[in-house]
Amino acid sequence: MFGFLVxxxxxxxxxxxxxxxxxxxxxxRNGYKNAFSQIDVQLKRRHDLIPNxxxxxxxxxxxxxxxxxxxxxxxxxxxxxxxxxAANPGDPQAMQGLSSAEGxxxxxxxxxxxxxxxxxxxxxxxxxxxxxxxxxxxxxxxxFARQAYNDAVMSYNNSRETFPGMILAGGFPAAQSFVxxxxxxxxxxxVSF
Amino acid sequence: MPAxxxxxxxxxxxxxxxxxxxxxxxxxLLFVLAWLATIxxxxxxxxxxxxxxxxxxxxxxxxxxxxxxxxxxxxxxxxLAAGGGDAVATMLxxxxxxxxxxxxxxxxxxxxxxxxxxxxxxxxxxxxxxDAESGMNAFAAxxxxxxxxxxxxxxxxxxxxxxELQGVVAHELSHVLNSDTRLNTRLMALVGGLxxxxxVGRIALRGDSGRGDAKGRGIAVGVGLxxxxxxSIGAFFGRLIRLAVSRQREFLADAASVQFTRNPxxxxxxxxxxxxxxxxxxxxxxxxxxxxxxxxxxxxFLSSLMTTHPPIEERIRRITQGELLSSGRAPPPxxxxxxxxxxxxxxxxxxxxxxxxASVGRPGPEHVKRAVDLLAGLSPTLTRMAREPYGAxxxxxxxxxxxxxxxxxxxxxxxxxxPAASSExxxxxxxxxxxDSSACLAxxxxxxxxxxxxxxxxxxxxxxxxxxxxxxxxxxxxxxxAMQRVVERRLAPLLGGRRSTPTRIWTLEEVxxxxxxxxxxxxxxxxxxxxxxxxxxxxxxxxxxxxxAWHLLPPDRVDANRLDKVLTRLDEAAPQLKxxxxxxxxxxxxxxxxxxxxxxxxxxxxxASLGCPVPPLVA
Numbered sequence: 001m002f003g004f005l006v007x008x009x010x011x012x013x014x015x016x017x018x019x020x021x022x023x024x025x026x027x028x029r030n031g032y033k034n035a036f037s038q039i040d041v042q043l044k045r046r047h048d049l050i051p052n053x054x055x056x057x058x059x060x061x062x063x064x065x066x067x068x069x070x071x072x073x074x075x076x077x078x079x080x081x082x083x084x085x086a087a088n089p090g091d092p093q094a095m096q097g098l099s100s101a102e103g104x105x106x107x108x109x110x111x112x113x114x115x116x117x118x119x120x121x122x123x124x125x126x127x128x129x130x131x132x133x134x135x136x137x138x139x140x141x142x143x144f145a146r147q148a149y150n151d152a153v154m155s156y157n158n159s160r161e162t163f164p165g166m167i168l169a170g171g172f173p174a175a176q177s178f179v180x181x182x183x184x185x186x187x188x189x190x191v192s193f
Numbered sequence: 194m195p196a197x198x199x200x201x202x203x204x205x206x207x208x209x210x211x212x213x214x215x216x217x218x219x220x221x222l223l224f225v226l227a228w229l230a231t232i233x234x235x236x237x238x239x240x241x242x243x244x245x246x247x248x249x250x251x252x253x254x255x256x257x258x259x260x261x262x263x264x265x266x267x268x269x270x271x272x273l274a275a276g277g278g279d280a281v282a283t284m285l286x287x288x289x290x291x292x293x294x295x296x297x298x299x300x301x302x303x304x305x306x307x308x309x310x311x312x313x314x315x316x317x318x319x320x321x322x323x324d325a326e327s328g329m330n331a332f333a334a335x336x337x338x339x340x341x342x343x344x345x346x347x348x349x350x351x352x353x354x355x356x357e358l359q360g361v362v363a364h365e366l367s368h369v370l371n372s373d374t375r376l377n378t379r380l381m382a383l384v385g386g387l388x389x390x391x392x393v394g395r396i397a398l399r400g401d402s403g404r405g406d407a408k409g410r411g412i413a414v415g416v417g418l419x420x421x422x423x424x425s426i427g428a429f430f431g432r433l434i435r436l437a438v439s440r441q442r443e444f445l446a447d448a449a450s451v452q453f454t455r456n457p458x459x460x461x462x463x464x465x466x467x468x469x470x471x472x473x474x475x476x477x478x479x480x481x482x483x484x485x486x487x488x489x490x491x492x493x494f495l496s497s498l499m500t501t502h503p504p505i506e507e508r509i510r511r512i513t514q515g516e517l518l519s520s521g522r523a524p525p526p527x528x529x530x531x532x533x534x535x536x537x538x539x540x541x542x543x544x545x546x547x548x549x550x551a552s553v554g555r556p557g558p559e560h561v562k563r564a565v566d567l568l569a570g571l572s573p574t575l576t577r578m579a580r581e582p583y584g585a586x587x588x589x590x591x592x593x594x595x596x597x598x599x600x601x602x603x604x605x606x607x608x609x610x611x612p613a614a615s616s617e618x619x620x621x622x623x624x625x626x627x628x629d630s631s632a633c634l635a636x637x638x639x640x641x642x643x644x645x646x647x648x649x650x651x652x653x654x655x656x657x658x659x660x661x662x663x664x665x666x667x668x669x670x671x672x673x674x675a676m677q678r679v680v681e682r683r684l685a686p687l688l689g690g691r692r693s694t695p696t697r698i699w700t701l702e703e704v705x706x707x708x709x710x711x712x713x714x715x716x717x718x719x720x721x722x723x724x725x726x727x728x729x730x731x732x733x734x735x736x737x738x739x740x741x742a743w744h745l746l747p748p749d750r751v752d753a754n755r756l757d758k759v760l761t762r763l764d765e766a767a768p769q770l771k772x773x774x775x776x777x778x779x780x781x782x783x784x785x786x787x788x789x790x791x792x793x794x795x796x797x798x799x800x801a802s803l804g805c806p807v808p809p810l811v812a
Contacts, residue, residue, distance in 0.1 A: 151648030
């Protein structure tokens with residue numbers, strides 16, 4: 001009888017331990033999904049700002065159609081990637097897609113800014129200045145939210161890869177952090193007149 | 194069972210907390226009975242299945258059933274508590290509402306909830322919308338006020354006007370105030386544990402098909418069946434208990450909603466609409482959470498026995514009757530004894546102070562109006578910033594900045610790291626500069642929920658920044674210390690601190706020194722002149738119920754550091770004791786019938802530190 005009770009006690013302890021691990025993993029997963037929604041809000045905002053920006057710039061940049069079209073195309077790709085990632089935050093493929101789409105968008109935007117430098121009228125435009133300001137502040141927010149998301153992903157991935165968590169990690173796929181690669185930022189932008 | 198009329202007007206946060214604890218005791222007893230019945234049933238069933246006599250079986254059966262039920266409850270409990278209200282809301286198909294939403298219906302909901310939260314001194318809860326539900330319903334869930342959520346269905350969002358929505362939201366927030374959400378979460382966990390037993394039985398029944406041995410199969414079927422039946426019956430009774438409790442709490446929440454908004458029409462019309470158009474939910478998970486809802490969420494089988502809510506007609510009748518009762522005499526008599534003590538004639542303590550002391554945890558319409566005014570007075574930039582994590586962090590820093598330009602420059606220098614953030618902080622500082630203290634506190638309240646979204650690293654950095662700002666000021670202001678304290682309390686869980694403090698102090702004698710220090714700080718903050726400060730202290734002591742004469746400590750004895758320690762210790766006090774301390778603080782601050790920023794701030798910091806909501810002091 002005594003042995004039976006001891007066995008039962010051990011079984012209870014193991015069970016409780018398992019429950020705690022499982023719940024820790026669930027909390028971690030909810031944590032990074034929640035953190036992604038913060039990025040998502042800001043990405044949407046950024047995507048909403050860009051058409052206005054292009055519309056304002058269009059009147060001045062008559063000879064830069066290509067640059068503007070590139071921005072619009074990059075924005076549309078980014079919107080699609082953002083939807084895919086929002087539907088499945090942390091999914092490696094979706095996050096990879098989002099990373100490169102956002103990177104490409106940042107690249108084309110940077111090019112647009114360089115081009116705009118050559119048009120003093122555009123720079124003096126009130127709406128344009130406001131939109132640029134808004135866009136810059138949205139970028140800050142995105143990088144802030146991205147930091148929170150990446151922290152959440154890291155702590156989730158750590159808990160599913162280290163010892164007690166890895167027992168149950170089968171049902172918990174690894175999450176992908178969000179790093180924006182901006183090839184255009186690394187190499188100096190060539191300005192030709 | 195109808196609630197007695199006296200209970201209907203009483204809505205006291207601490208009283209309700211204590212009552213909720215007592216209720217939990219009764220519940221545990223009832224659940225023990227359900228558990229014993231389950232064991233007996235399983236024992237009898239297994240006796241037939243295995244052909245062994247019931248006495249030898251009794252002990253192992255008890256052990257197994259207990260283990261399964263406990264593990265099940267623990268599983269549900271930890272899941273619900275860890276995820277908080279968010280877990281429940283997500284389970285029911287809720288979508289989190291972005292507080293910056295531009296959708297007009299959602300915008301209205303966000304505004305109503307923020308107004309009501311600031312009016313009641315509750316932290317602004319997280320909001321969810323159940324998009325797939327066209328019935329009109331709403332619920333509140335969560336283990337503590339800080340982690341509570343309020344969710345409404347799409348149907349309610351679109352079908353109810355502002356007044357009606359306000360009534361519904363007030364009803365839900367009073368569930369949070371009354372600790373009903375915590376009780377409900379516990380109930381869900383316990384019933385969940387009992388259902389696990391039935392689940393084990395079902396698995397045993399299903400798993401038997403592979404085995405060839407006819408006798409073994411017979412036993413497996415017998416064991417599975419008896420566990421299934423016993424578990425189901427146990428869970429059924431568990432549900433009945435849950436429902437009985439739920440029906441009672443609804444009347445209380447309705448009464449609280451009316452007291453809160455002083456607009457019975459809004460709630461009554463909302464109930465009427467809901468009665469006509471239905472409040473049913475389509476998600477299958479609704480059954481498990483049915484007791485959380487504003488109105489009946491599920492129907493059908495055994496519906497009259499299984500209702501979680503009283504009939505709508507009865508609820509409307511009580512609300513409208515309640516209005517007739519309360520319109521006769523303007524201020525309802527205060528049910529709190531300490532308030533009575535402080536209106537004793539000849540003590541020099543005003544009725545205003547007494548009313549403020551009594552308003553702890555019991556918001557009224559004047560607080561709602563004040564909250565609406567405060568929120569309307571804030572610039573749209575500030576409110577927008579406060580609602581998202583990036584801006585909220587800046588708002589918290591900006592609120593702590595000193596008005597003196599030289600000091601401010603040094604403070605900004607202390608936190609300057611990246612140019613983007615610091616230029617943003619400068620802009621925010623300019624916006625915050627003109628705000629008066631109550632607007633500052635309202636802004637802080639708006640910003641707090643967004644701070645929950647910081648990552649631990651970001652929270653750590655914010656905490657360091659706040660420290661750096663505080664240290665850079667030569668003379669620390671009590672008001673800014675208080676705001677810093679409020680923010681630090683909110684960040685504590687992110688920094689690895691505990692969510693709730695266990696109760697270790699039961700009597701006032703154990704914390705006399707701390708109380709004296711706290712009240713001294715408040716008295717000096719209100720009055721630099723010793724005689725008047727002593728009067729304020731006296732008012733506080735009277736409200737605290739201290740007979741012996743205490744004297745003011747010297748003003749330099751209690752600094753911000755000391756107050757931090759005092760508040761940490763007082764957090765370990767029992768709820769009823771916390772109520773007395775808070776009321777004493779309110780009485781002390783209002784002794785001269787006006788609240789200066791330092792006083793208002795300290796009371797707010799005390800409230801946040803003790804984890805209980807206090808409406809903004811209105812003098």
